[in-house]
Amino acid sequence: MLGSLDCTHWDWEACPVVWQGQYHQDDHDGATIVLDVVASFDLWIWHSFFGMLGANNDIVVINVSPIFDRLINGVGPDTSFSTNCVNYKYEYYLVYGIYPHWATLDHTFTCPTDDKRKYYKKKLESAREDIERAFGVLKKRWSIVRHPARIQQMNKLRNVMYTFIIFHNMILEESGKEICQGEYNDTPEPITTLNKDEKLVNLLRTRRRETNFSLRSDLVKHILRNKQQNGGDDN
Template sequence: MKYIVNGRQYHLAYYLTDGIYPNWATFIQSIRNPQDPKASLFAANQEAVRKDVERAFGVLQARFAIVKTPDLMLSKVKIGNIMRACIILHNMIVEDEHDGYTQYDMASFARDESNRTSQVDSAYSTDIPSNLGNMMGNVMTIRNKVHDKKMHDRLKADLVEHIWGKFGTNQN
């Protein structure tokens, strides 16, 4: 996965977490005691989005047993397909329960692509290495990248700047 934040390209996906996770490149925690407006804005946005994701996942876990207790032997691709299917089914159920009636203007959810400040290349490789030696070498390389605290700090700083650049002028 490739994406750009604050003008810098990254290659590992990241997850919004709470403070119990280590400072790895793939975990982005909130800022415990923000001392300036940028840090405060980032903390508020990170916590709000993380809570939204937790609520959404909780709804899926309550509705679909496969999400609550997935089979750990399934491949990453199969788990992704199962999650997509559960999300689609959930959305179909919700739409059916509302009988097509919405109380909000759908146009307010439309995205203006010209205002996007970040890009994501979701084309990623699912190729399996042909031998164990290559696979172990790849695993160790990825492990080192994931555990890189400097990368974590740089990504977090870039995300703080990105959030400030996008929403900071609306403060007061």
């Protein structure tokens, strides 16, 4: 599991009147801008995508987000893994119910009917609290992100948001709380040589519903086996 994926909205007080319809969602009082983030349990933000119109829901955002571009272009790292003796090509992100059933996403059960599914739902929802804590820390630490934005230019808003995300990760790194304490690789990514058909194959592979359901089934068995080996301890 690479981390939890979710979106949050930043209220945009200075949104031009002619744009407010595009940036307004029913559950918010005014215009908002969407921030799409992946965070791990140490609150490190591994991916961020900011600037989508507030009227868009999470499904629209993930279809536009560049989060899977490296996998589709064939330049992403090898994230293959095995669980319950089944091999999977891509690791995955934890998401909640509105997201599509793709091979690279994992959902909980909406209405679990037996103990094993209820236990899996409990563990997954516990892990998904990481993304909410990351949003909370980001907004608590930087008051400009917590309060409605008074900047009118979108490019400046992007610079502000990405700057504070970088500061957020730098604080984690300096305090030694991040998971991966390795050296940064400044080597440019290789230029992709895949043709359109090969990219399409990779795109369809990341979005296979069958893989999503198979992955969830295998993860349920894996987590239950770990529970039994640990004597039923949830920690």
